[in-house]
Amino acid sequence: MDNHHSGPVETGASMDYSEHEKTYNMFIAGAKWGxxxxxxxxxxxxxxxxxxxxxxxxxxxxxxxxxxxxxxLR
Known part of the structure; x- marks a missing residue:
C-alpha cells in the first residue's frame, strides 16, 4: 500500500484569525505582567x-x- 500524502493531511475549517490575535495578545500581556x-x-x-x-x-x-x-508598562 502506498501511504504517501502529497498535500496537507487535514483541510479542516479555516483559521479564526481574530480569535488567534486575541489569544496571542492575552499571552503577551500575561507574560509581561507576570x-x-x-x-x-x-x-x-x-x-x-x-x-x-x-x-x-x-x-x-x-x-x-x-x-x-x-x-x-502601559
Whole structure:
C-alpha cells in the first residue's frame, strides 16, 4: 500500500484569525505582567531579607514598585 500524502493531511475549517490575535495578545500581556510582578517580588524580598527593612518595609517596596511598573508598562 502506498501511504504517501502529497498535500496537507487535514483541510479542516479555516483559521479564526481574530480569535488567534486575541489569544496571542492575552499571552503577551500575561507574560509581561507576570514577569513584572515576579521581578518586583524578588526585589522586595531582597530588600526585606538583606536590606534590613523588614516585612512592612518590603511590603511598601513591593507596592510602590508595582505601581511604578503599571505606569511604565502601559
Amino acid at each position: 514577569t513584572m510582578v515576579t521581578a518586583v517580588l524578588l526585589i522586595a524580598m531582597a530588600a526585606g531579607f538583606f536590606g534590613g527593612v523588614g516585612f512592612l518595609g518590603s511590603l511598601i517596596v513591593f507596592i510602590v514598585l508595582n505601581i511604578a511598573g503599571v505606569f511604565l
